[in-house]
Amino acid sequence: MSTADISPASTWNDLAERVLSGYELTAEDALALLAAPDDDLLDLLAAAYRVRRRYFGNTVQLYFLMNAKSGLCPEDCGYCSQSKVSEAEIPRYNILNREKLLAGAAAAAERQAKTYCIVISARGPNEREIAAVEEIVPEIKARYGLDVCACLGLLTPEQARRLAACGVDRVNHNLNTSEEHYADVCTTHTYQDRVSTLRAVRAAGMELCSGGIIGMGEQPRDVVSMALELRDLGVESIPVNFFNPIEGTPLAGHSELTPNYCLKVLAMFRLVNPNRELRIAGGREIHLRSLQPLGMYAANSIFVGDYLTTKGQIPEADYAMLRDMGFEITKTVEGASQCHDEPHTH
Numbered sequence: 303m304s305t306a307d308i309s310p311a312s313t314w315n316d317l318a319e320r321v322l323s324g325y326e327l328t329a330e331d332a333l334a335l336l337a338a339p340d341d342d343l344l345d346l347l348a349a350a351y352r353v354r355r356r357y358f359g360n361t362v363q364l365y366f367l368m369n370a371k372s373g374l375c376p377e378d379c380g381y382c383s384q385s386k387v388s389e390a391e392i393p394r395y396n397i398l399n400r401e402k403l404l405a406g407a408a409a410a411a412e413r414q415a416k417t418y419c420i421v422i423s424a425r426g427p428n429e430r431e432i433a434a435v436e437e438i439v440p441e442i443k444a445r446y447g448l449d450v451c452a453c454l455g456l457l458t459p460e461q462a463r464r465l466a467a468c469g470v471d472r473v474n475h476n477l478n479t480s481e482e483h484y485a486d487v488c489t490t491h492t493y494q495d496r497v498s499t500l501r502a503v504r505a506a507g508m509e510l511c512s513g514g515i516i517g518m519g520e521q522p523r524d525v526v527s528m529a530l531e532l533r534d535l536g537v538e539s540i541p542v543n544f545f546n547p548i549e550g551t552p553l554a555g556h557s558e559l560t561p562n563y564c565l566k567v568l569a570m571f572r573l574v575n576p577n578r579e580l581r582i583a584g585g586r587e588i589h590l591r592s593l594q595p596l597g598m599y600a601a602n603s604i605f606v607g608d609y610l611t612t613k614g615q616i617p618e619a620d621y622a623m624l625r626d627m628g629f630e631i632t633k634t635v636e637g638a639s640q641c642h643d644e645p646h647t648h
Contacts, residue, residue, distance in 0.1 A: 366410035371422035480524035517545035544585030
């Protein structure tokens with residue numbers, strides 16, 4: 303299907319119908335979505351919403367991030383305030399103790415989160431860090447009934463097996479960008495290193511959480527390549543971050559995103575990965591701005607509260623946004639394993 307074939311607004315709905323019938327978007331299709339004229343934006347979001355509601359109804363899942371170890375990372379990722387090449391003024395500390403990790407879980411539960419994300423800055427976890435996660439995860443799950451997602455950097459197969467054994471439900475390890483663009487944002491490890499970690503996580507029996515960062519100087523084809531790779535890997539949860547150019551990081555000068563383009567990216571990810579959890583992650587407040595609510599017509603998940611080293615929108619504003627849109631916060635696992643009849647348009 304060429305751009306010309308799907309330019310008219312009326313055909314975005316046709317494309318959604320084809321996706322719901324089992325059609326898988328090609329790279330050309332996905333590029334056409336990103337290149338859609340702004341005049342088509344509402345029609346494109348309506349098409350994405352049609353797919354979203356088939357699999358997730360009007361439900362939204364909340365995630366809560368805990369920066370369990372900040373800074374001190376030996377990698378040179380140009381976007382990250384915690385990398386060795388960053389001069390950003392951020393807190394720096396080793397992995398938090400049991401009491402602080404439990405306090406974060408309590409906050410996650412209080413904020414209606416389904417999933418508690420334990421994140422450390424590192425190339426990969428050392429023995430002390432793996433052991434700390436092994437110790438705390440069973441207690442978190444027993445006390446608060448939360449799903450736990452661990453983001454610990456590159457993992458060996460044995461480390462992945464240990465995380466699975468202690469009850470970690472899902473591991474986050476973002477691809478971040480395309481394979482072709484990866485060396486432009488990081489040189490201390492490769493794109494294939496990240497893919498190998500995801501394969502180790504899958505082999506250990508855990509779910510995959512992997513997404514990317516939009517706005518790091520990549521081309522639309524890089525965004526599409528990442529979306530297709532995530533589909534091929536069968537990733538269950540896809541966080542889409544919009545690059546926050548933190549002062550002191552090598553990529554701080556990159557900031558060319560517009561709200562309309564960000565919404566097209568979300569719609570493209572939904573249509574490429576129709577029954578997968580799609581989360582609007584870091585940078586939504588900066589780049590979507592007043593159009594944040596529209597992003598929920600494609601995505602079905604957000605972080606509630608702050609991010610790793612940057613502030614997020616206050617939870618009360620998120621609750622109000624979702625309530626005003628008629629969306630319902632849920633902790634029920636849906637998506638690939640569960641479908642909804644299409645409700646009336648709201």
